[in-house]
Amino acid sequence: MKSVLPILTVVAVIVALWYAAAVWMNAQWVYDQAARADTEVTLAEVIPQTLAQERPVLPAPHQVAAELWKSVVGQKVTSKRSLIYHGWITLSATLLGFAIGTGLGILLAVGIIHNRAMDLSVMPWAIASQTIPILAIAPMIIVVMNSVGLSGLLPKAVISAYLSFFPVVVGMVKGLRSPDAMQLDLLRTYNASRGETFWKLRLPASMPYLFASLKVGVAASLVGAIVGELPTGAVAGLGARLLSGSYYGQTVQIWAALFAAAIAAAALVGIIGAIQRVTLRRMGMAR
Amino acid sequence: MRDQGAGSPVIEARGLELTFQTSDGPVHALKNVNLLIGKGEFVSFIGPSGCGKTTFLRAIAALEHPTAGVLTVNGMTPEEARKSRAYGYVFQAAGLYPWRTIAGNIRLPLEIMGFSRDEQERRVRDVLQLVDLEGFGKKYPWQLSGGMQQRASIARALAFDAEILLMDEPFGALDEIVRDRLNEELLKLWNRTGKTIGFVTHSIPEAVYLSTKIVVMSPRPGRITDVIDSPLPKERPLDIRDSREFIEIAHRVREGLRAGHSYDE
Known part of the structure; x- marks a missing residue:
């Protein structure tokens, strides 16, 4: 079980990089929306929005996990959504x-x-x-x-x-x-x-x-x-x-x-x- | 010098030549080799690498094909002798199959030769006893030491009870202490079974200790420079190596090697 710690470390690094990339790549859409609505958004407001979009450029890990869960467990196995x-x-x-x-x-x-x-x-x-x-x-x-x-x-x-x-x-x-x-x-x-x-x-x-x-x-x-x-x-x-x-x-x-x-x-x-x-x-x- | 062995000739070579065609031109591995090996003899082939001793042994086993001359094994061509399974061959490495147990490895030739199940079991038990490996039948090769693996490979060669045993530097990769013990055991085994043994080595003490006949060979082209019939008795304790006869024979082997320019390089 000595190998667990290095593996978890690598996974943690990948997830962290993924979140950073999701924020960076999805931010543009948030800024565009704000510009269209003629409002200003602060960075603190941008970050949560980048991670909860319906059609993000890069979905955040928890969105993918939720979708996986929903379409594996939340559907009947005969369903076309499963x-x-x-x-x-x-x-x-x-x-x-x-x-x-x-x-x-x-x-x-x-x-x-x-x-x-x-x-x-x-x-x-x-x-x-x-x-x-x-x-x-x-x-x-x-x-x-x-x-x-x-x-x-x-x-x-x-x-x-x-x-x-x-x-x-x-x-x-x-x-x-x-x-x-x-x-x-x-x-x-x-x-x-x-x-x-x-x-x-x-x-x-x-x-x-x-x-x-x-x-x-x-x-x-x-x-x-x-x-x-x-x-x-x-x-x-x-x-x-x-x-x-x-x-x-x-x-x-x-x-x-x-x-x-x-x-x-x-x-x-x-x-x-x-x-x-x-x-x-x-x-x-x-x- | 006697050329005739103790019994009737089992292996006979007359004017044997073997030439390999390589990209650097022909290599004369064997040139004009004449030899008679009688039934029950223990014959060692000694010489430096490239002298054709292994090639000669392989020619007897029909693993190489002479380009000229006559070679008979049990009065047949080597090819016929191979097909009639006239000999067991022990290679330099044990070459046991890692996926078979020791007993399974010894059973391999018996399976191929179509012995019945009961007969296979009986023979495996017998040869394991012969090489002092009782109780190791169910082990896998990697669980055994190098010396024990080589003993198992000798058992494998003995299992189908061929009259001739051909051994190509079987103890070459083992340390000297293990080698001494295996030499002693091999002599006992030869005494008990009365097989004709052809044994390739590059160790002078090993050749003198084991053999009734020592064939000294030299390279370029591979040829026989001397054939020595050993006057040593059949019973040979290890300390026979300190006797005067032993040292005299060893000296003569060395002289034979020198005469063939084996020490020139």
């Missing part, structure tokens, strides 16, 4: 996309390890795929899949998989190649087959690499799912909340949705971290 409702829609696309991306990534890595043609050809394409801006390709995926009758969850999951397969490929190729020449020679002296080498040596040796990749991949999945919700016209999901918030200048709503996304990402990474600890301990690799 962040739980929107969060779940995004999360389900994230998880499906993450599963597809991870499966695809592992398959590609296995292919790259065992097939020379794939070794030489797949990686450049995988790297190229990640240099294309996701914002450019997401609408096309939605449109193309919609034209063949696929809409809703799957297109979003595909975009999410598109982002998450890459770290898994890179990590798994490295992990599956991590056994050194001596360990491979040892299996050669047993006349072990490729399959036995894979299951008994390469796969277990790659586990620490896999989990590191999964953590990056799941966060990328969430980004993919949110981006996938933007071109569909803001129906449902955290992306939709972000989009409708920006349509109507609801900055507090945008920030609340952003925090909901960040909390979801942190939770997902945390869950994978927990699975990692349990798995590695059961494998005897954690000390």
Whole structure:
């Protein structure tokens, strides 16, 4: 628990800076209002007003917290105003996309390890795929899949998989190649087959690499799912909340949705971290 | 000088050559190597680095492929011998899998070779006893000292009961005290099992203490400069190292190394 104090210190500093920034950025509006009403405002009057605007340039932390609370706890989960409702829609696309991306990534890595043609050809394409801006390709995926009758969850999951397969490929190729020449020679002296080498040596040796990749991949999945919700016209999901918030200048709503996304990402990474600890301990690799 | 070992030849090399093609041109790792190793012999290969001793051991194990000459293991090509699992190989590092227990590591070759569950358990128990590691089967490698890990890796090589044991500087990374004890244990193990052992080392006392036959090698090109049949008895307490015979053999090994210009650098 020694780490609590430094963490709280950093959080306190960030919150303080945030409040200062909110006062500074929202003050102009207060002064403009006062000028229009032909009144004078003192600094003492300005500060409370900057922190309680309905559409501030930068909402204050307590406004975001209140909005989060209201839209998470204060609504029925089936309500369109509930962040739980929107969060779940995004999360389900994230998880499906993450599963597809991870499966695809592992398959590609296995292919790259065992097939020379794939070794030489797949990686450049995988790297190229990640240099294309996701914002450019997401609408096309939605449109193309919609034209063949696929809409809703799957297109979003595909975009999410598109982002998450890459770290898994890179990590798994490295992990599956991590056994050194001596360990491979040892299996050669047993006349072990490729399959036995894979299951008994390469796969277990790659586990620490896999989990590191999964953590990056799941966060990328969430980004993919949110981006996938933007071109569909803001129906449902955290992306939709972000989009409708920006349509109507609801900055507090945008920030609340952003925090909901960040909390979801942190939770997902945390869950994978927990699975990692349990798995590695059961494998005897954690000390 | 006798060239024939105690029993029938298990490993035979005639005119063996092995050349690596590198970007700096060909490297002659082995040149005109002739050697007979009989059944039940303990043969050490000694020489400075680059003399081809490890390459020769790897060629016997079919991990390297000779470019010329004849090499047979149990009357077969090394490749056939590897496929018939004729030898156990111990590397310089223990190379135990961190995700397997000691027993699990020893079971690895047995799983691959398709032994039954009961047979696996029995053999694991037997070899753990053989290397004096009873009660450590459920430990993970990181819970053991370096010397114990290397003993476990020897147990792993012994588990499937191959006739030949090939050891590539197995104690090279250990301190001298641990090394002395493991040498003593290795001799006992050899006495009990009657295996043919090929042992690579760069320690003169280790080679003289362990071997029935010492093969002295020299670099550039890698070749054999002397083959010494040890007159030491089979029973060898550690203090045999202070005996006159021991010192004479050690002297002859050193002379062999000098004749091959091993001390020139």
